[in-house]
Structure formats: C-alpha cells, structure tokens
Amino acid sequence: MGMKRREDTVEGFRVLTLTYRMDELPSEQRERLKEPFEKYRAIAAMYYWSKRLGLEEGVEQALKRAREELPSYWRKALDEESPLYAFSELEKMRRPRKHVLKLPLTEALQVRQQNEKPKNGALIDCKESKLVIYPGNGVRIELPIPKRALSWLKEKEDEVAPLTVHRTVRIQWRPERAQALKVQIMLRVERPKPPRPDPKEALLCYVDVNSRYGVAVVFAAYDGQRVKVFETPKFRPPNQGRRLREAAKRERAAARGSKPNVNYALARLSKKFDASGWVKATTARIFEKALEYAKGRPVWVNADIPDDGTVRGSRLQRTLLSIGRAAANLAAWYGVYVTFQCHSSHRCPLCGGELEELKAKRTRVMRCECGFREDRDYILFYHWLRALGLPLPKHPLATLPNDPEA
Numbered sequence: 387m388g389m390k391r392r393e394d395t396v397e398g399f400r401v402l403t404l405t406y407r408m409d410e411l412p413s414e415q416r417e418r419l420k421e422p423f424e425k426y427r428a429i430a431a432m433y434y435w436s437k438r439l440g441l442e443e444g445v446e447q448a449l450k451r452a453r454e455e456l457p458s459y460w461r462k463a464l465d466e467e468s469p470l471y472a473f474s475e476l477e478k479m480r481r482p483r484k485h486v487l488k489l490p491l492t493e494a495l496q497v498r499q500q501n502e503k504p505k506n507g508a509l510i511d512c513k514e515s516k517l518v519i520y521p522g523n524g525v526r527i528e529l530p531i532p533k534r535a536l537s538w539l540k541e542k543e544d545e546v547a548p549l550t551v552h553r554t555v556r557i558q559w560r561p562e563r564a565q566a567l568k569v570q571i572m573l574r575v576e577r578p579k580p581p582r583p584d585p586k587e588a589l590l591c592y593v594d595v596n597s598r599y600g601v602a603v604v605f606a607a608y609d610g611q612r613v614k615v616f617e618t619p620k621f622r623p624p625n626q627g628r629r630l631r632e633a634a635k636r637e638r639a640a641a642r643g644s645k646p647n648v649n650y651a652l653a654r655l656s657k658k659f660d661a662s663g664w665v666k667a668t669t670a671r672i673f674e675k676a677l678e679y680a681k682g683r684p685v686w687v688n689a690d691i692p693d694d695g696t697v698r699g700s701r702l703q704r705t706l707l708s709i710g711r712a713a714a715n716l717a718a719w720y721g722v723y724v725t726f727q728c729h730s731s732h733r734c735p736l737c738g739g740e741l742e743e744l745k746a747k748r749t750r751v752m753r754c755e756c757g758f759r760e761d762r763d764y765i766l767f768y769h770w771l772r773a774l775g776l777p778l779p780k781h782p783l784a785t786l787p788n789d790p791e792a
C-alpha cells in the first residue's frame with residue numbers, strides 16, 4: 387500500500403482470499419467483469435513498461451486511455467496520489483504480472499447501512515451474504531460470500547476493537563486458471579508502536595525457527611519467584627515424502643476403479659501442500675496462544691530465525707523463514723512487542739561451556755560438563771531469559787530420553 391504512515395505507528399493486515407469460477411457467474415455479470423479487466427490489463431501493462439523504460443509519451447497514453455475506458459474507481463490504481471496506486475515500487479518489481487493483474491477496488495469497502503445506496507466502491511451485504519461491487523459508470527457486480535468467511539471477518543475486526551479497521555477489496559483475474567477469479571478482502575489496522583514491556587510483567591514467547599524440522603515455541607512468564615513455562619509446542623510441516631506416498635496410493639486406488647472421483651481429488655489435495663499457507667496459519671496459532679496465556683498482560687514475542695544465506699534446502703524449508711514477516715505483521719495487528727534476536731544452542735546457559743549433543747531417538751539432547759542437560763530446542767530460550775535478566779525455570783522443561791552414556 388502506498389499509504390503514508392507516521393514513524394511511531396505500525397500497521398497490520400489480515401487477508402481473506404475467496405476464489406470463484408468464472409463459469410459459475412451469470413453470463414451477464416461475467417461479461418461486465420471481463421471487459422473492464424481486459425481493458426485494465428492492457429492499460430496497466432502499457433503504463434508499467436512505459437514507466438520502466440522512461441517513455442513519457444507511453445505513460446501519457448496509458449493515462450489517457452484509462453480516463454476514457456476504465457470505470458472511475460479502477461483508475462485509482464494508476465493515480466500516484468491515491469492510496470490505491472498499484473505501481474509505487476515499480477523499480478523493485480520483479481514480477482509485473484502479479485501487479486498488473488491485481489485490481490484494487492476501493493479503500494471504502496463498507497458493511498451496508500440501512501437504506502444506503504452507494505454508487506462507487508464495494509460493500510458487504512451481510513444479510514444476503516454477498517459482496518457487491520460498484521466499479522463506477524453504473525456497473526454493479528455481485529459475488530456470494532460464504533457465511534464462514536463473513537464470521538471470520540467479524541472475528542478479526544473484534545480482535546482489534548475499538549481500533550478502526552480499513553477494508554480494501556482486490557480482484558485478480560487469471561483466464562488460464564479454472565478458479566479464475568480471486569477476490570481478496572484486506573483488513574488493515576494502524577496503531578501506535580507497542581512499547582518494550584518489562585520482561586517481569588510480560589508473557590514471553592520464544593519462537594525458534596529451524597529449517598531442519600519446523601518451529602519450536604516456548605510460552606512462559608515470570609511469577610515473582612521464577613519463570614513458569616506454560617507450554618512448549620512444536621509445529622512440523624506435513625512430511626513431504628509421506629504426502630507423496632499417500633497421493634500415489636490414492637491414484638492407484640482410483641485407477642483400479644475404487645471411488646475414482648474421491649480418490650483423485652484426495653490425491654490432488656495431498657500433492658498440493660500450501661507451504662506459505664501453513665506458515666501463516668502456524669504463526670497465527672502461536673499469536674493466539676500467546677494472547678490467551680497473557681490474560682491481558684503485555685506480550686513479548688522473540689522470533690529466532692536463521693539467516694537467509696545460511697539455509698540450504700527445499701522450498702518448504704526456505705518458506706519457513708517467512709515466519710519473520712508473518713510474525714511482524716501479526717505483532718502489528720495485535721499490538722504485540724516483537725524482536726528478532728538469535729541465540730546460541732551450542733553454549734551452556736548456566737556456565738557458558740560448550741554443549742555436547744547426545745544422539746537420542748526423537749529429541750536432540752544437549753549436555754554440559756557442569757551437569758546441565760536440556761532439549762536442544764529450549765537452549766535458545768534459556769539464553770534469552772539470561773539476556774532479559776530473568777532467572778531460569780526448573781529444568782529440564784520436559785522429561786528427557788535416557789542418557790545413553792549414563
């Protein structure tokens with residue numbers, strides 16, 4: 387978004403994505419959508435490349451065509467003064483396609499008030515469960531919205547009440563795709579930058595992202611005497627090998643004629659794992675848990691994420707690193723204080739000695755000559771507590787597998 391924002395504020399976003407098949411829409415509506423889309427795409431592409439190549443007359447022509455051919459609201463994507471301007475980081479755009487195809491609609495998506503008859507923008511009609519879009523020039527487009535999506539939107543807005551939530555709708559059209567029409571309802575909230583809480587007063591949440599296995603989290607708080615650990619969940623993305631074997635099994639069953647429709651559909655689902663969706667959902671669960679344990683206290687999340695450069699591996703493993711961005715966004719959304727410090731898993735948090743890794747079946751146990759023993763995943767959290775000036779909790783946090791050398 388090109389919105390100007392004050393230095394001492396942060397902005398957080400939540401996005402609801404809905405997909406529609408073009409052939410499910412009434413043909414009249416389909417035509418109304420297709421025409422401005424086709425025009426917009428041609429004009430936006432011309433604008434993009436002319437800007438990129440420094441062709442003033444190309445830019446002028448694109449803007450002239452936009453004035454003549456595009457409904458008023460959709461022209462704002464090409465208006466540098468508008469918050470809906472879609473080309474603000476033109477030089478950095480590697481994939482213009484995404485931006486050229488994305489059509490922002492309005493900053494003023496509204497829930498319909500009684501007797502209100504807007505002529506521009508878009509609105510959500512809760513009673514009829516539909517999104518009504520007025521792109522200008524008297525055009526009206528209606529898309530159904532599932533009830534579940536409506537309650538999700540309501541839930542998200544309640545989370546940040548009484549702050550104002552700004553809503554934007556974007557639609558994307560990919561004629562070569564079956565689910566050709568993608569509608570994104572974007573919620574944006576702006577709030578003062580959360581202050582650094584007193585570590586003794588805060589709910590502490592350590593998020594350790596490790597490209598080898600996933601995400602290990604510690605939820606804890608100081609109770610006046612010592613640090614109490616509430617929960618230490620680990621989140622692992624579904625195993626790819628297992629998913630592919632499962633898909634192959636389904637395909638064989640379908641080929642033998644056993645419920646082919648169901649089995650082919652399930653095979654497709656198993657193959658198509660949405661890694662960035664998993665990262666977003668997992669990060670959201672971590673924040674929801676942190677806020678539950680906080681019971682009104684301030685929350686401090688530290689996300690320990692390895693450097694991009696040091697990570698070798700699959701796309702899924704690299705996608706894990708995007709937890710940093712997801713965490714920064716959710717921290718802004720909820721008003722949570724977030725840091726991105728990295729801590730050592732090789733040094734003993736008690737004496738500073740070198741830790742030795744013991745091979746155990748499921749858990750990687752680290753041991754020090756001073757007698758300290760702990761699951762490798764929690765060592766980082768101990769170092770964070772030391773850095774915050776807090777005493778360590780009773781350890782080990784969980785029962786460790788038997789020391790094979792003991």
Ligand SMILES: [Zn+2]
Binds near residue numbers: 690727
């Ligand atoms: Zn680290």
Ligand SMILES: [Zn+2]
Binds near residue numbers: 734735738757758
């Ligand atoms: Zn030690």
